[in-house]
Amino acid sequence: MKLYSTNLKAPEVSFQEALITGLAPDRGLYMPKSLPTFSKEEIDSFKDAPYPEIAYRVLSKVLDGEVDDESLKAITYDAYNYDVPLEKMDEQTYIMRLDRGPTASFKDFAARMMARLMQYYLSKENKSLTILTATSGDTGSAVAHAFYGLDNIKVIVLFPTDEVSDRQRKQMTTLNENITAISIDGKFDDCQAMVKQAFADEDLKHFNLSSANSINIGRLVPQSIYYIYSYARLRNYPEEIIFSIPSGNFGNMMGCVLARTMGIPVKMIIASVNENDEVPHFLSTGDYEKIVPSKNCLSNAMNVGHPSNLSRLIAIYGGEMDEKGNISKEPDMEKLRKDIYSGSVTDDETKATIKEVYEKYGILIEPHGAVGIKGLLDFRSQTGDNTLAVTLETADPAKFPEHVRNETGIEPELPQSLKEIEAREEHMDYLGTDYASFKEYLKEKLG
Ligand SMILES: *Cc1c(COP(=O)(O)O)cnc(C)c1O
Numbered sequence: 021m022k023l024y025s026t027n028l029k030a031p032e033v034s035f036q037e038a039l040i041t042g043l044a045p046d047r048g049l050y051m052p053k054s055l056p057t058f059s060k061e062e063i064d065s066f067k068d069a070p071y072p073e074i075a076y077r078v079l080s081k082v083l084d085g086e087v088d089d090e091s092l093k094a095i096t097y098d099a100y101n102y103d104v105p106l107e108k109m110d111e112q113t114y115i116m117r118l119d120r121g122p123t124a125s126f127k128d129f130a131a132r133m134m135a136r137l138m139q140y141y142l143s144k145e146n147k148s149l150t151i152l153t154a155t156s157g158d159t160g161s162a163v164a165h166a167f168y169g170l171d172n173i174k175v176i177v178l179f180p181t182d183e184v185s186d187r188q189r190k191q192m193t194t195l196n197e198n199i200t201a202i203s204i205d206g207k208f209d210d211c212q213a214m215v216k217q218a219f220a221d222e223d224l225k226h227f228n229l230s231s232a233n234s235i236n237i238g239r240l241v242p243q244s245i246y247y248i249y250s251y252a253r254l255r256n257y258p259e260e261i262i263f264s265i266p267s268g269n270f271g272n273m274m275g276c277v278l279a280r281t282m283g284i285p286v287k288m289i290i291a292s293v294n295e296n297d298e299v300p301h302f303l304s305t306g307d308y309e310k311i312v313p314s315k316n317c318l319s320n321a322m323n324v325g326h327p328s329n330l331s332r333l334i335a336i337y338g339g340e341m342d343e344k345g346n347i348s349k350e351p352d353m354e355k356l357r358k359d360i361y362s363g364s365v366t367d368d369e370t371k372a373t374i375k376e377v378y379e380k381y382g383i384l385i386e387p388h389g390a391v392g393i394k395g396l397l398d399f400r401s402q403t404g405d406n407t408l409a410v411t412l413e414t415a416d417p418a419k420f421p422e423h424v425r426n427e428t429g430i431e432p433e434l435p436q437s438l439k440e441i442e443a444r445e446e447h448m449d450y451l452g453t454d455y456a457s458f459k460e461y462l463k464e465k466l467g
Contacts, residue, residue: 021034021052021053021083021084021086022034022052022054023035023038023050023051023052023237024050024051024053025044025045025046025048025050025051026049026050026331026335026341027044027046027048027340027342027343028046028048028340029046029048030044030045032053033050034086035083035086035237035238036086038050038237038238039134039137039141039237039238040149040230042230042231042235042236047342048331048343049235049328049329049331050237051237051332051336052237052278055082055278055281056081056082056282057281057283058078058081058282058284059283060257060258062077063248063251063257063283063284064256064257066248066252067252069252071100071103071104071245071246071249072096072099072100072101073096074248074252075099075100075133075242076093076096078244078282079092079133079241079242079245082241082282087137087140091140095133095136095137095140099132099133099135099136099242100129100132102120102121102122102128103117103120104118104120104246105117105120106250106253106410109377109381109393109411110381112406112407112408112409113408113409113411114250114254114408114409114411115383115389115393115410115411115412115413116250116410116412117413118413118414119413119414119415119416119435120435121437122165122437123158123162123191123437124416124418124419124435124437124438125158125162125414125415125416126272126412126414126415127158127162128162128165128166129242129243129245130238130239130240130242130243130271131162131163131165131166131167131232131239132165132166132242133241133242134166134232134236134238134239134242135163135166135167135170135173136170137238138173138230138238139170139171139172142172143171143172147172147228148173148174148228149172149173149174149228149229149230150173150174150175150176150227150228150229150230150466151163151173151175151176151229151230152176152178152215152218152219152230152231153175153176153177153178153215153231153232154178154179154208154214154215155177155178155179155184155192155208156179156180156183156184157184157185157188158188158321161191161192163175163177163232164177164191164192164195164199164201165195166232167198167199167232168195168197168198169197169198170198173198174198174199174200174466175198176200176202176462176465177192177200177201177202178204178211178214178215178451179192179201179203179204179208179211180204180206180208180210181204181205183207187419189201189203189448190441190446191438191441192448193447193448194441194444194445194446194447196447200449200465201447201448201449202449202451202461203448203449203450203451204451204452205450205451205452206452210453214453214455214458215231218455218459218462219231221459223459223463224462224463227466234329240271240275240278240332241278243271243272243274243275243278244275244276244278244279244282245275245279246275247263247275247279247280247284247286248279248282248284250410251279251285254408254410255408257285258285259285260285260286260407261285261287261407261408261409261410262286262287262288262289262396262399262408262409262410263276263286263288263289263409263411263412264290264292264392264393264395264396264399264410264411264412265290265291265292265411265412266292266293266319266388266389266391266392266395266414267291267292267293267299267322268293268296268319268321268322268323268324269324269328269329270291270299270327270330270332270333271328272412272414273291273329273333273360274329274332276289277333277336287405287407288359288361288405288407289359289360289361290360290362290392290396290399290409291361291395292362292363292364292365292391292395292396293364293365293391293395294315294317294318294322294366294367294370294391295317295364295365295366295367296311296314296317296322296324296325297364298310298311298325298326298327299330299362300362300363300364303353303356303357303360306353308341308347310325310345311325311326312325312326314326317367317370317387318367318370318371318387318420318423319370320387321388321414321415322388328343333356333360334347336351337351337352337353337355337356338351338352339351339352361399362395363399365390365391365394365395369394370387370390370391370394371390371423371426371427372427373391373393373397374386374390374423374424374427374428375427375428377390377393378427378428378430379428384417384424384430384432385417386413386416386419386420386423386432387420387423388414388415389411389412389415392411392412392413392414395411396411416432416435416438417432418433418434418435449461
């Protein structure tokens with residue numbers, strides 16, 4: 021597997037290099053030059069296979085020998101040790117629940133696979149590294165859990181003391197072992213700035229610092245697998261399917277684009293967004309305008325005014341967009357509109373959808389999943405297209421109890437993984453926003 025940079029000014033690299041470095045030297049994002057396709061027979065053979073087995077067979081074809089079969093099988097079975105339910109909403113609609121991992125968010129799918137693949141490459145070369153990451157809540161906990169207990173990799177996560185919820189903090193501070201959590205007396209932007217400065221600091225180079233952020237291609241590839249899985253479970257090739265994806269940085273949606281490239285007959289990809297509607301606006305007008313600052317909506321993991329994966333989508337459709345959002349070459353807009361539909365859902369509509377889905381179908385969803393469902397319903401009423409659709413639930417309702425309670429009167433039950441955390445002891449260090457002290461801390465901790 022060879023990968024190119026979306027800025028087209030960096031050499032092609034192997035999957036291993038793209039995974040370990042994250043960003044290309046020209047600041048572009050890595051994309052696979054080509055992907056394998058799956059035949060009708062292969063897709064049929066996934067119908068009854070367990071999720072980790074499908075993940076193994078897909079990755080083994082995509083990575084094409086870069087990771088030996090035995091290790092890859094062990095990695096996929098270790099990473100995906102939880103359920104991926106497909107809940108029937110009505111005859112033509114299924115909800116795929118991606119909320120059963122250790123942090124009850126779909127980010128577990130990508131983070132757990134990426135962590136294990138990184139560990140595989142590092143241990144083969146007898147190397148180690150430190151993941152340094154700043155978080156405003158959910159990404160930090162998914163990353164911390166994904167790398168928890170792995171050899172060769174330490175994780176240091178910085179979070180703003182007053183900006184994360186108790187539950188989010190506990191997900192980072194109760195792990196210990198190779199995970200260190202630092203409570204920063206400042207804002208998320210301060211945490212982010214200190215991390216960025218550390219990456220650029222020559223004195224710290226020998227510690228092998230790496231980020232595990234959402235632009236890493238190691239996150240996108242695993243996010244194609246659940247589309248293949250749900251298609252195989254629900255449909256017979258070559259009948260078509262529609263996916264509706266609650267989107268922020270558009271990494272999840274890119275996973276669906278990859279699945280379609282690999283042969284899944286996806287009739288339409290619906291990328292549903294909250295009131296940060298820069299992508300629907302771009303698709304309808306051809307003009308791209310970032311939303312700065314992004315709007316605060318209920319589906320807070322999707323409050324993104326400039327999705328970092330948009331340049332990947334544009335690259336696939338023959339265009340070029342740099343990291344700042346400037347388009348130097350138009351993509352094929354007509355084709356883009358034929359393949360991808362993007363609609364914006366307001367907070368009021370999000371709440372009404374949580375209520376409606378509970379009252380009509382007895383299913384509890386949270387704000388992100390509600391945006392996905394409403395986007396699908398809007399698409400259907402605009403187009404009259406009633407093709408079988410899968411809409412994604414990306415977090416457990418218990419992570420957003422107040423909205424669920426307000427709309428349904430139900431107190432969502434905490435999943436087991438989050439319950440256990442409540443009882444555990446917290447450990448964290450405390451720092452201010454002064455870079456020099458942070459640097460001394462890192463030298464002592466890692467030296
Ligand atoms: C991150 C996140 C999203 C958005 O996913 P993208 O890949 O950034 O589009 C949606 N829902 C939840 C719960 C998330 O944590």
